[in-house]
Amino acid sequence: xxxxxxxxxxxxxxxxxxxxxxxxxxxxxxxxxxxxxxxxxxxxxxxxxxxxxxxxxxxxxxxxxxxxxxxxxxxxxxxxxxxxxxxxxxxxxxxxxxxxxxxxxxxxxxxxxxxxxxxxxxxxxxxxxxxxxxxxxxxxxxxxxxxxxxxxxxxxxxxxxxxxxxxxxxxxxxxxxxxxxxxxxxxxxxxxxxxxxxxxxxxxxxxxxxxxxxxxxxxxxxxxxxxxxxxxxxxxxxxxxxxxxxxxxxxxxxxxxxxxxxxxxxxxxxxxxxxxxxx
Amino acid sequence: xxxxxxxxxxxxxxxxxxxxxxxxxxxxxxxxxxxxxxxxxxxxxxxxxxxxxxxxxxxxxxxxxxxxxxxxxxxxxxxxxxxxxxxxxxxxxxxxxxxxxxxxxxxxxxxxxxxxxxxxxxxxxxxxxxxxxxxxxxxxxxxxxxxxxxxxxxxxxxxxxxxxxxxxxxxxxxxxxxxxxxxxxxxxxxxxxxxxxxxxxxxxxxxxxxxxxxxxxxxxxxxxxxxxxxxxxxxxxxxxxxxxxxxxxxxxxxxxxxxxxxxxxxxxxxxxxxxxxxxxxxx
Numbered sequence: 023x024x025x026x027x028x029x030x031x032x033x034x035x036x037x038x039x040x041x042x043x044x045x046x047x048x049x050x051x052x053x054x055x056x057x058x059x060x061x062x063x064x065x066x067x068x069x070x071x072x073x074x075x076x077x078x079x080x081x082x083x084x085x086x087x088x089x090x091x092x093x094x095x096x097x098x099x100x101x102x103x104x105x106x107x108x109x110x111x112x113x114x115x116x117x118x119x120x121x122x123x124x125x126x127x128x129x130x131x132x133x134x135x136x137x138x139x140x141x142x143x144x145x146x147x148x149x150x151x152x153x154x155x156x157x158x159x160x161x162x163x164x165x166x167x168x169x170x171x172x173x174x175x176x177x178x179x180x181x182x183x184x185x186x187x188x189x190x191x192x193x194x195x196x197x198x199x200x201x202x203x204x205x206x207x208x209x210x211x212x213x214x215x216x217x218x219x220x221x222x223x224x225x226x227x228x229x230x231x232x233x234x235x236x237x238x239x240x241x242x243x244x245x246x247x248x249x250x251x252x253x254x255x256x257x258x259x260x261x262x263x264x265x266x267x268x269x270x271x272x273x274x275x276x277x278x279x280x281x282x283x284x285x286x287x288x289x290x291x292x293x294x295x296x297x298x299x300x301x
Numbered sequence: 302x303x304x305x306x307x308x309x310x311x312x313x314x315x316x317x318x319x320x321x322x323x324x325x326x327x328x329x330x331x332x333x334x335x336x337x338x339x340x341x342x343x344x345x346x347x348x349x350x351x352x353x354x355x356x357x358x359x360x361x362x363x364x365x366x367x368x369x370x371x372x373x374x375x376x377x378x379x380x381x382x383x384x385x386x387x388x389x390x391x392x393x394x395x396x397x398x399x400x401x402x403x404x405x406x407x408x409x410x411x412x413x414x415x416x417x418x419x420x421x422x423x424x425x426x427x428x429x430x431x432x433x434x435x436x437x438x439x440x441x442x443x444x445x446x447x448x449x450x451x452x453x454x455x456x457x458x459x460x461x462x463x464x465x466x467x468x469x470x471x472x473x474x475x476x477x478x479x480x481x482x483x484x485x486x487x488x489x490x491x492x493x494x495x496x497x498x499x500x501x502x503x504x505x506x507x508x509x510x511x512x513x514x515x516x517x518x519x520x521x522x523x524x525x526x527x528x529x530x531x532x533x534x535x536x537x538x539x540x541x542x543x544x545x546x547x548x549x550x551x552x553x554x555x556x557x558x559x560x561x562x563x564x565x566x567x568x569x570x571x572x573x574x575x576x577x578x579x580x581x582x583x584x
Contacts, residue, residue, distance in 0.1 A: 030479040032489055037396055044392040044404070047385055050433075051457055052410045055422040058432060062425060101331050108324040120328070122572060126336055129564040131518025133538040134557045137545065138339035141346055146550060148342065172335055195318055205319030227412075234415025236521035241542060254417040254521070261421050261525065270425075273418040280413035287413075288406040 059277045062270035074260075074268035075275060082248045083256035084275070086164070090239075090252060091232040094171040099225050102179025106217075107209075110187030111195070121184070127176040135173045136241025139166055162244030167252065170238040175228045182224035183217055190216055219294035223287065230283040234276055340561065347558040350551055358555035363531050364540065368559075371517060371537040374448060378455035379513030385456075386463025386508055387501070393464070394471040408465070411458050416521025423454055424526040446528025451536065454522040459512030466508035470501060507574040514567040518560065 032040075064071055074080060105124060109117060127135065142148050143160035153160060160166045194216070198208040214221075236254040243250045251259060253272055260269035347355055358364070393405050411419065427434040427444040437444060444450045474497065482492040520538040528534040535543075537560060544553035 030476055030483060030492075032395070036489075040388060040392050041396055041398055044389050048389065048404060048407065051460065052407055054432070055419060055426060055457075056410065056414070058426050059418060059422050062422075101328065104324040104331075105328040107320060108328050111318050112321045112325070114321075114325070120332075122568070123332060123337065126340070126565075126568070129514060129568040130340070131520065131538050131541075131560055131564070133520050133541050134343070134518070134560055137541060137553060137557050138342055140545065141342045141550070141554065142339055146548075169335070173339070176336060192318060199317060208318075209320070230413055234418070236415060236417040237538065240520075241545065254415050257417050257421065258525075266425070269421060273415075273421060276415045276418050280410065280415065280418070283413045284406060284409055287409065 056277060056281075059270055059273050062266060063274040065270075066267040070267050071271045071274075074271035077268075079248050079251070080253075080256060080268075080272055083251050083253045083272070086167075086251065087233050087253040090164070090168050090171050091229055093168045094175055094232045095225060095229050097172055098175055098228055099179045099221070101176075102181075102183050102224055103217075103221070105180045106183035106187045107213075109184050110190075111192055124180050125177050127173055130173075132174055132235065132237030133241055136170045136238040138173075139169050139242055143169075161242050162246070162250060164250065166242035167239050167250065170242045171232050171235055174235050174238045175231045178228035178231065179221065179224035182220045182227075186217060186220045187213075219290055223290045223294075226283055226286050226290075230280060233279055343554055343557050343561055346550075346554045350555060354551065355555050355558070358552045359559060363535070364537075364552075364556065366532040367535050367537045367540045370448065370451070370533075370535070374452050374455055375513050375516035378452055378459055378516045379509045381452075381456050382459045382463045382512040383505055383509040386460065386467060386512075387505060389460075390464045390467035390471055394468060408461050411460050416458065416519070417525075419457055420454065420522040420525035423450070423457065423522070427453065427526070445526055446530075446534060448534060450526035450528070451523050451534065454526050455516040455519060458519055458522050459516050462511040462515065463505065463508030466504045466511065467501060470504040474500060503574060503577050507571060510567060510571050510574065514564065514571065517567075518564065 031037075075084075105120075108114075109121065140147060140161055143153060143166060144150055145154070145161070147161070160169070194212050195208050198212045199205070203211065233252075234254060235252075236258070239252055240255060240258075243252070243255055245251060245255060245259065247259065253276055257269050257272045257276070260266075260272065350358070389408065393401060393408075424445055426432050427437065427450060429435065429438045429445070431445075434444065442449070444453060478496050479492050482496045483489070487495065518538060520536075520542075523536055524539055527536060527539070529539055537556060541553050541556050541560075544550075544556065
């Protein structure tokens with residue numbers, strides 16, 4: 023160790039103390055809760071675990087969670103690409119306002135995110151009578167849950183793509199166009215390969231939130247067992263019934279989803295050199 | 302789209318790239334339908350109540366107690382996250398030790414973990430017969446169904462904000478400044494306090510504000526551990542749901558409007574702080 027780096031390095035006892043404190047804090051706050059989910063899930067044995075995640079209500083909850091994410095994530099991915107194309111590739115008035123508005127859903131409480139749709143489409147909402155006349159149901163049904171999920175995961179893809187595409191500039195697209203490529207070809211062959219990792223990154227984060235969302239979906243779901251319970255809501259129902267083994271069994275599936283998300287996210291960060299951002 | 306082409310005709314250099322009208326038109330329409338119009342409804346409904354009705358819905362003992370609890374504990378959680386976030390960011394950036402990369406990746410766990418899972422896991426851990434509760438309860442420390450439990454959940458979900466805001470700033474810090482301070486005879490602590498810390502302050506405040514903003518609206522991880530006793534351990538998001546379930550739409554909407562105004566104010570503060578941080582880093 024050179025004299026220079028010794029001057030800016032902390033004393034050994036400080037390093038040991040701070041690393042120890044970090045390990046203790048993260049261990050207590052992150053690892054213990056994570057491990058406890060799996061321990062509680064298997065507390066009554068593998069058979070109870072297997073039964074809990076394969077019984078009918080759990081299966082329908084898993085299916086609903088996957089369906090809601092399968093609708094919400096592509097919608098927000100398409101939006102993210104469109105918003106990034108408009109914002110990064112062109113200059114226009116009101117751009118910073120648009121950027122701020124795209125981030126808005128992150129600032130809104132999940133509960134309020136659900137409530138706004140109740141005010142619009144609920145029985146006493148703005149379109150309540152019209153929906154009733156046409157025998158359509160949005161609130162306490164799947165469409166409302168998709169809407170609420172779209173709202174809470176709205177900015178994920180856009181905010182990954184916009185800074186990246188702004189940094190990349192337009193030169194490559196100009197080159198492609200001047201060589202005779204059509205607009206669509208330029209996007210598909212030039213832009214998309216350049217943004218694919220950031221797009222994937224945004225989609226993964228969007229998906230994790232879509233599948234794990236609790237508050238917003240809870241407001242619009244109506245908690246009808248086997249019909250409008252997503253997996254996180256199913257966990258709540260089981261937990262409130264003191265069916266701990268089953269609640270944690272279902273929670274363990276969601277934890278695995280979280281861990282896989284974290285793994286993929288980290289791999290992309292290492293591979294593509296993306297910088298982590300706060301959400 | 303009409304507006305977009307007007308802007309283009311307005312003497313700005315027209316980009317040769319296609320798809321401006323389509324992409325901006327879709328962006329604005331989608332944003333309007335999914336986010337802006339629904340949010341606007343909260344304010345339309347609230348304005349229908351009038352100021353008198355609004356304050357009548359807000360100024361009740363139950364609502365005020367929930368506000369005090371939510372904002373007080375969120376502030377405390379934000380500050381705790383500031384302290385622990387600084388510690389963790391410092392250790393992850395400055396020290397090299399086995400398992401550092403794993404630790405770094407795991408900081409995002411609260412983002413990746415569904416809030417309901419965190420909620421039931423924390424509640425079970427700190428319950429009187431839980432792994433940690435069995436040691437705390439005999440000492441008279443009641444976490445579950447009490448304010449400390451809410452605080453615990455809020456610190457959990459806010460943890461990544463400060464760490465992730467501080468890390469890039471710490472990485473970009475000029476070591477030369479610290480070397481200069483050291484060569485001029487400053488102790489390590491003096492160097493940290495007088496040279497390093499002032500440069501971290503904007504990011505530290507930004508991260509703390511982000512954690513605070515998130516905590517104010519948090520529902521999933523808190524609702525299990527809180528106990529939800531009106532006036533004692535009832536947070537604002539839960540009160541909104543309770544009012545909705547009792548068909549008190551006016552009360553729920555007024556509270557939502559209040560929360561939205563506070564969220565937007567926080568968003569403005571955060572944007573301002575982030576711009577300031579950015580300017581400092583570029584300069």
